[in-house]
Amino acid sequence: MNKKTARILATGAYLPDKVLTNKDLENMVDTSDDWITTRTGIKERRIAAEDQSTSDMGVIAAERAIKKSGLDKTNIDAIIVATITPDMFFPSTACFIQRKLGLTHIPCFDISAACTGYIFSLVTAAQFLKTGAFKNILVVAAEKMSAITDWEDRATCVLFGDGAGAAVVSEEKGSMEIGQFFLGSDGRCTDILNIPAGGSFCPASEETVKKRLHFTKMTGQDVFKHAVRYMTESAENVLKKSGLKIEDIDCLLPHQANIRIITAVAKRLGIPEEKVYLNVHECGNMSAASSSVGLDGILSQQKDVKRILMVAFGAGLTYGALLLQKLGEKNG
């Protein structure tokens, strides 16, 4: 019997129409284009319409991926959605996307791993495919970060953007195989990046809203430090497991939080900047959606990319790396 594989069959992405530039932000908070550009590399980001939810964006990306896959949507056996900005606490955003796609009776669930969510979700999907439990899985990473951003806090509001990306992942079709991975979390760091109120720990009240505790809070420099270390270690781990050297990687797809984090990781790994994929300048940090939109960007470029190394970190902290490799490529 042939060994079962997990492959990227097709991808899709969606970005909302509204562009929010650094100049626009200068009129909202005490900041400057120069500060944002030099500290983060971000020039602009997309913002969803007020009445547009995470599943509204996710379903568009999903429909684009399904169309490209050539599959009929009824061949999808499961839906996994990576998000920290779900439409509601429950039901899952995956169930909303299922409903909008008109699908029934398949398992649908969300994964909460913040910016590492797309890697966690692709790896989860791959396990179902490799065991033969399912044949085709829709993996979506979608975020409406604007809904959990404090637009009066200049330290965080300049960083985030909205968007969605999706992949149809298949057991037997598609040329890009989901290969070696490394996943990790460090729960000691739950305090440095979170939304303090609105959950069971501190339920929403007039007081929590007044104190703006339902928005993202971050100790930026701590996150920065951990991000560089954990992303580098995750990528190195996957290279080691795969028997590959950094020179064997055609494209590094890092989480797009900040150009300085990306540059520091690339330097430590020893990969030249022309091999590093970037969309942070035009999309900001879209949490889990950064990697999904990025992967669609790379695969749509039609370049002969044989090996992509994805690497990310996010609130939790969570971190991880994943190798995508053209089928038939030998390691080392």
Ligand code: ACO
């Ligand atoms: N415009 C102008 N000045 C600002 C702004 C702003 N938007 N924000 C902060 N400042 C000021 C601060 O008040 C401070 O002023 P002070 O020196 O008078 O006190 C000064 O700029 C420096 O602030 P720092 O916080 O030290 O700036 P730093 O160089 O650390 O950059 C940044 C901040 C960009 C947030 C950086 O720490 C960073 O990128 N951290 C990582 C964040 C990240 O990656 N988050 C992603 C995870 S998101 C997720 O998982 C959902």
